[in-house]
Amino acid sequence: MPEQNDIDFIQATAQGDADALMSLYDRYNRLAFGLAYRILGNPSLAEEAVQDAYLQVWNRAASFDISRGSNVRGWLMTIVHNRSIDIRRRDIDHKPAHVPLEDAEHRLSVPDVWNDVSANLTQEAMRSAVATLPQDQRRAIELAFFEGLSHGEIAEQEQTPLGTIKGRMRLGLRKLRTVLVDQYVSPDGLDHDVDRGHFRTEVG
Amino acid sequence: MTSEGSSVNDRSEMDIESLLGAAAFGTLTAEEASGLMAYLATSDAARAELAQLRVIAGVLPLLTDEREPSPGLRGRIEQAVRATPHTEQREAGLPLTTTSSAESETVRPLEFSTQLAPTPIEKAPGWRNYVWALAASLLIAVLAGVMLDRIFLQAADDDLEGRETIAFELTLPTPVDDLSAELTYDPDRQLFVLETENMPAAPDGQIYQVWLIDGVGPRPVGVMVDSTFALAANRDEYAAFAITVEPAPNGSPAPTTTPFFVAELAPADADA
Numbered sequence: 001m002p003e004q005n006d007i008d009f010i011q012a013t014a015q016g017d018a019d020a021l022m023s024l025y026d027r028y029n030r031l032a033f034g035l036a037y038r039i040l041g042n043p044s045l046a047e048e049a050v051q052d053a054y055l056q057v058w059n060r061a062a063s064f065d066i067s068r069g070s071n072v073r074g075w076l077m078t079i080v081h082n083r084s085i086d087i088r089r090r091d092i093d094h095k096p097a098h099v100p101l102e103d104a105e106h107r108l109s110v111p112d113v114w115n116d117v118s119a120n121l122t123q124e125a126m127r128s129a130v131a132t133l134p135q136d137q138r139r140a141i142e143l144a145f146f147e148g149l150s151h152g153e154i155a156e157q158e159q160t161p162l163g164t165i166k167g168r169m170r171l172g173l174r175k176l177r178t179v180l181v182d183q184y185v186s187p188d189g190l191d192h193d194v195d196r197g198h199f200r201t202e203v204g
Numbered sequence: 205m206t207s208e209g210s211s212v213n214d215r216s217e218m219d220i221e222s223l224l225g226a227a228a229f230g231t232l233t234a235e236e237a238s239g240l241m242a243y244l245a246t247s248d249a250a251r252a253e254l255a256q257l258r259v260i261a262g263v264l265p266l267l268t269d270e271r272e273p274s275p276g277l278r279g280r281i282e283q284a285v286r287a288t289p290h291t292e293q294r295e296a297g298l299p300l301t302t303t304s305s306a307e308s309e310t311v312r313p314l315e316f317s318t319q320l321a322p323t324p325i326e327k328a329p330g331w332r333n334y335v336w337a338l339a340a341s342l343l344i345a346v347l348a349g350v351m352l353d354r355i356f357l358q359a360a361d362d363d364l365e366g367r368e369t370i371a372f373e374l375t376l377p378t379p380v381d382d383l384s385a386e387l388t389y390d391p392d393r394q395l396f397v398l399e400t401e402n403m404p405a406a407p408d409g410q411i412y413q414v415w416l417i418d419g420v421g422p423r424p425v426g427v428m429v430d431s432t433f434a435l436a437a438n439r440d441e442y443a444a445f446a447i448t449v450e451p452a453p454n455g456s457p458a459p460t461t462t463p464f465f466v467a468e469l470a471p472a473d474a475d476a
Contacts, residue, residue, distance in 0.1 A: 018285045025278060030270035033277075038268040047277050051284075051436060052425065058285045059429050077265040082230060086457050091420060097457030118263045126266040144229040145264050151226045152233075169225030173257045180260070 006072035006119075014061035021058050028073060032080045039084040039146055045091060049084040056083070071119035085148035093148075117184050129179040137172030140165055217243075221250055228257035280436045283393050287434035366392060370445070372467035380404055387467050389439050396435040396445060403431060406449055413455035415463070417444040427455045442469050 004023070012020030032053065036046035056079050064075055089095045130138060143149045143157070151169060155162040220243045226232050227240055244251050367388040374385060385400040398414075406412050412428040416437055425435050428447070446463035450456040 018282065021285055022278070022282055025281060029273055029278070031265065031268070033273040034268045034271040035265045037271050043274070047273055050273060051277060051281050054281045055284055055426055055435070059426055071262070074262040078262055081265060085230070086424070090423070118259055121263050121266060123266045126263055130267060141264070144226065144231055145261065148231060150231045150233060151223075163222065166222040166225060169229070170222065170257070171225075173225055173228055173260045177256055177260045180263075 010057075010061055010064050010072050013058065014064070018058075021054065021061070024057070024072070024076065025054055028076055031073075032077065035077060035080050036084045039081070039148070040088055040092065042092075045087055046084070049087050050080060052083045053080040074118055081145070088148055095153075117180070121180070121184070125180070125183065129176055129183070132179050133172050133175055137168045137175065140168035141172045141176075144169055217247075221253075224250065224254050224257055227254055228261040280394070283395055284434050284436035287395060287397050287432070366390065367397070370467045370469065372445070372465060375464045376404075385465075387445065389469075391439070394436060394438050396433075396437060396439070398428075398433045398445075400431045406452070409452055410449050411452040411455060412447050413450040413459075415446045415448065415459060416442040417446060418442050422446065422459050424455060424457060439469050444468050 006024065006027070009020040009024045009027075013024065029050065032050045033046055036049040036053075037043060040046045040049060053076070057076060064072065086097055089097055130141075133141070139158070140154055143154045144151070149157065151165045152162060154160075154169075155165040158165065220239055223232060223236050223240050226236070232240065244254065367390045370387045370389055372385070372387050376383075380402060382402045383400070383404075384402065385398065387396065387398045389396050414425050414428060414433055414435065415422040416425050416435070417423070418441060423442075425437070426433065427450075445465075445467040446459075447465035448459045448461045448463050450460060
């Protein structure tokens with residue numbers, strides 16, 4: 001019997017199969033807890049974040065849009081990340097929550113190839129890609145992603161002009177993308193537009 | 205357009221596009237998010253870049269080291285999900301909705317009065333103050349003549365399974381026939397279960413969001429997409445269980461309306 005993939009599990013979860021959700025838990029709980037712990041630095045809060053995230057998956061599995069890609073892992077980790085940042089800002093940093101761009105979600109779409117690539121990236125690949133970034137760009141990205149700091153908060157903490165921080169965050173992500181594209185998306189057989197940096201978009 | 209006007213617009217576009225990195229991380233302020241949303245509606249290129257950056261931000265979790273959570277976490281999650289039934293209408297790939305289309309034809313969404321919630325709820329320094337503020341706002345709403353459907357005050361009552369029934373106040377702006385609800389807590393499994401019957405759909409574009417409130421303030425714990433909502437949490441750590449109406453599909457990080465459902469979570473022995 002072939003091994004079930006993440007799409008099978010998320011589809012079954014959407015239909016109320018608790019075993020399927022727990023299969024996703026068994027597959028990704030270490031990564032999810034590791035991410036939450038990195039952000040929160042507290043095992044109790046990290047477990048709270050992971051538990052909340054999986055319950056969100058249970059309640060929102062039907063909203064996973066397969067037509068936009070197969071990266072269930074990425075979707076799950078985004079939920080864990082968002083929940084962890086919410087908890088960190090509320091319970092640790094005592095800062096107001098960020099405002100999600102929820103309404104924009106449905107307007108943003110990327111080629112399936114990118115979701116597939118991102119779904120199969122390894123930890124080593126990401127670390128080597130990030131290692132290519134200049135130190136200041138890497139730090140801006142880490143402060144934003146793992147500490148949930150806004151660009152204004154990063155600018156204040158780093159005593160650096162706001163415009164510089166905005167640039168580091170944007171340029172750092174763009175460079176990461178370029179590195180990963182060069183490494184994982186070959187011109188043969190995959191979307192050539194991706195290599196030139198032109199993602200397709202769907203306007204909602 | 206004058207060259208000066210073009211220059212100003214170019215500078216404005218550059219300013220707004222400089223937010224794309226933070227937008228990919230979801231770390232915008234409300235004002236920034238509002239401005240960027242408006243700009244995204246007019247710029248294919250900006251939408252495309254944000255999509256690109258989000259994909260990259262989405263793989264950053266791979267930079268973390270995997271860690272083993274406690275063995276009990278799996279059980280707590282499994283208990284909670286098994287207590288929450290799914291509707292047959294859920295299918296992968298479809299957008300999340302609070303009710304099926306069939307329900308939407310027969311159930312009129314509630315129209316919640318904004319008189320109860322003129323401003324977002326801020327974090328309170330102490331939870332008890334928050335509870336009493338809610339109670340006071342509900343009382344004021346009654347005295348002001350806001351139409352209340354019904355107020356349930358259910359006495360605590362242990363059932364045969366050891367679950368405790370928790371008293372709550374439910375305040376709806378319009379009458380709902382045959383509406384019933386029960387909030388129970390299983391102390392052995394540390395599991396809340398809210399079961400409702402004939403609960404009307406949330407207003408268009410909104411959803412019911414559940415909160416647990418402690419000394420810090422309201423914690424978002426999920427959105428209601430079924431008649432039953434289950435939540436694994438230790439009752440002793442919280443002062444109240446509340447529900448508000450928030451933007452669909454994911455709710456808000458903090459309440460933006462006054463709760464229409466409030467249950468004080470006094471220790472179990474205090475209910476006896």
